[in-house]
Amino acid sequence: MPDLDGPDPHELLELLERILLGSLPSLTSAEVAERTGISQERARERWRALGFTEVPEGVPAFTEADVHALQLTERLRELGFVGEEAEASLIRTVGRGLSRLAELQVALLARTMMLEEMDLDALEDRLVEVSPVLEEVMAYVLRRHSLSAASRMLLSSSSGDDGQQMAVGFADIVGYTRQTRSLRQSELAELVEEFESRSQAVVTAHQGRVIKTIGDEILFVTDTPEDAARIGLELTELEVQEEKFPELRVGLAYGSVLSRLGDVYGPVVNLAARLTSTARPGKVLADRGMADALKGDESFRLRRMRRTAVRGYRRLEPWSLRRPLGEAPQFDSENLPGPASQFLAERGADLVRAVDERKPRGERSSSRKGGQ
Known part of the structure; x- marks a missing residue:
């Protein structure tokens, strides 16, 4: 096999270890535990909770940076910041979040540093310059969040184990499994990026927070049902406005939610997920709590649907959520793709029928009479 251009992978890995960890690995897990005064089992539990793979006994895989990190976690315990029960959850949450960020960071560095054209000295200079900037940005974002x-905690009307009132929404891509079989990797990556970035923009524009994204699905919360309703409607309309944005369906629920370590739990979350699975493409479904909270608000149109049975709920009561008649967003159908033009035509036909039904029987359109 011919030699690859660029630095030797092993030499590059050693360079990364020296820059990111301060030195090459020289300590075993037993030596790290001895240096920190922490039992080897407790150190191993924290390592696993961070999402790192098991290191065989006796292998020098650790550095002074690992020793210092363990000493800092012990200091947090001494200060009372984390207790026995919360420690593992906190470490898992930190590990999951930073793991994803690290994957993106390395991918961006590999894409922009032109490895095949740089020697180790040039790479070291670039990394030494970039790494502190990235760490400073991450620290700022953490402080802001x-x-x-x-x-949110201080201004919330209620908090604690009993939960707080909030709206929960799920939005997922219609036909995602089918699309993954037909799209190239680059096309799939573009689809997911468009979905996540545009969804995030819509959610944050209406005071919402994205809790997490899971491939073809996004979970978000808002403090008010009105904001969640606006987000749901705008998300389902993006497919009409933007050719690259996928078709979505949305489920919304409102009630008491337990917020813990950046995630949300409880029956309201489950209801929103079930409603999403039963919603038709391009539609928004709400639960009874959401419908009651929005009742009387002329910014939305609600219609109770037939009860249905889903996993965990034998008689789920969904409500269809739409914009008021005549207030649908205006699109230039001439510049939209075929499916979008068809969607607008169907939306227009629905509007004509709805307005027609409000007229006295004698004034209704002849085309409708002919169809009866």
Whole structure:
């Protein structure tokens, strides 16, 4: 096999270890535990909770940076910041979030650094320059998110184990499994990126927060049902406005939700998920709690649907959520793809029928009479 261009992978890995960890690995897990005064089993539990793979006994895979990190976690325990029960959850949450960020960071570095054209000295200079900037940006984002979380906690009308009132929404891509079989990897990556970025923009524009994305699905919450309703409607309309945006279906529920370590739990979350699975493409379904909270608000149109049975709910009561008659967003159908033009034609026909039904029987259109 011919030699690959660029630095030797083993030499490059050693360079990364020196820059990111401060030195090459020289300590075993037993030596790290001895240096920190922590039992080897507890150190191993924290390592696993962070999402790192098991290191065989006696292998020098650790550095002074690992020792210092363990000492810092012990200091957090001494300060009372984390207790026995919360420690594992906190470490898992940190590990999951930073793992995804690290994957993206490395991919961006590999894409922009032109490895085949740089020697190790040039790579080291670039990494030494870039790494502190990335770490400073991450620290700033963490402080900003901490402030936002504290603001929500302090200003919330209720909090604690009993949960707080909020709206929960799920949106997922219609036909995602089928699309993954027909799209190339680059096309699939583009689809997911478009879905996540545009969905995030819509959610945050209406005071919402994205809790997590799971491939073809996004979970978001808002403090008010009105904001969640606006988000749901706009998300389902994006497919009409933007050719590259996938068709979605949305489920919304409102009630008491337990918020814990950046995630949300409880029956309201389950209801929103079930409603999403039963919604038709391009539609928004709400639960009874959401419908009651929006009742009387002329910004939305609600219609109770037939009860249905889904996993965990034998008599789920869905409500269709739409914009008021005549207030659908205006699109230039001439510049839209075929499916979007068809969608607008159907939406227009629905509007004509709805307006027609409000007229006295004698004034209704002849085309409708002919169809009866």
